[in-house]
Amino acid sequence: MNKKMRKQILAVVLTLVFFVSAIAFAFFSANESNVAYATGGTVVTDPDAMLADRYSPVDVGDGIVAAIIHKPTGLALTNTGLSNVVAEEAVFSDAQLWTFVKTNSKNAYKLVNHLDNRCLDIDSAKTENATNVMIWDDNGLDCQRYYFYEVDGSYCIRPVHCTNDRILDVYSETNNVQIYEYIANNPQQQFAIVVPGEEEEPSSEQPLPEESSSEESSSEEPLPEESSSEEPSKPSDETSSDAPATPGDAGIVVFVILAVISLSAIVVFKKIRRS
Structure with missing residues (x-):
């Protein structure tokens, strides 16, 4: 084999090495942010991932009867009797009590209100921001089924049909x-x-007026501070600081691929020189 052909073969091999390396680097760089890691038993991806990708729906109990309380204000989700749902002072009336009915093995729940036995419903099964949450007859659709995600001691509630990461908001x-x-x-x-x-x-243990008044004042003070801190349309400044950094496994994989390709090119080149 003459020198000219050797140079041509070497040029082809080096060109292939370059293009394969570039493709591998681009692929792993694009997917590096989606490398998952485990924390506290919950699979989490990058900070910008959707709720359903960061957490799994939890089992809150089939058949339980409970109120759904908005944590910052202490207000309860309430059936107004006019097909609308608002947050009002929690008095645990029938309008504020919901039966949690599990509808499948993936922890999806139907929420049936005790006032009129109708279901918590998303208006017209829409998925846009600011779509109204209302009460409607049970129709078996996903806009009346909900996933509960436990996040930092609270629940985020996502309608099953909202695959675009829309959740309940007051x-x-x-x-x-x-x-x-x-x-x-x-x-x-x-x-x-x-x-x-x-x-x-807690309210049943009130033999001493002084103790009960101190408990009430301590339980009510934090609520206004939290509710006034943010509005639903504005992202939190803490989003990026709370999410751990993504591991750099992709860089290691790219390095290994480049090393293997380079060694292969050297072997091929040596064989060409001997021939």
């Missing part, structure tokens, strides 16, 4: 319940599930 100016894009650490989207009997236990 609009601070009117206390109307709507759906809005998930924003990490946004108090307007944080809820608690409270069984009436469990909520009444």
Whole structure:
């Protein structure tokens, strides 16, 4: 084999090495942010990933009867009797009590209100921001089924049909319940599930007036501070600081691929020189 042909073959091999390396680097760089890691038993991806990708729906109990409390304000999701749902003072009336009915093995729940036995529903099965949350007859659709994600001691509630990361949200100016894009650490989207009997236990221990008044003042003071901190339409400044950094596994993989290709090129070149 003459020198000219050797140079041509070497040029082809080096060109292939360059293009394969460039493709591998581009592929792994684009997917590096999606490398998952485990934390506390929950699979989490990059900070910009959707709620459903960062957390798994939890089992909150099939058949339980409870109120859904907006944690920053202590207000309860309430059936107004006019097909609308708002957040009002928690008194645990039938309008504020919901039966949680599990509808499948993936922890999806139908929420049936005790006032009229109708279901929590997303208006016209829409998925846009600020779509109204309402009450409607049970129709078996995903716009009446909900996933509960446990995030930092609170629940984020996502309608099953909202694959675009819209979750329940209380609009601070009117206390109307709507759906809005998930924003990490946004108090307007944080809820608690409270069984009436469990909520009444602290109030039954009031033999001493002085103790009961101090408990009431301490339980009510933090609520206004949290509710006034953020609005549903504004992202939290803490989003990026709370999310751990993504591991650099992609860089290691690219390095290994380049090393293998380079060694292969050297072997081929040596064989060409010997021939």
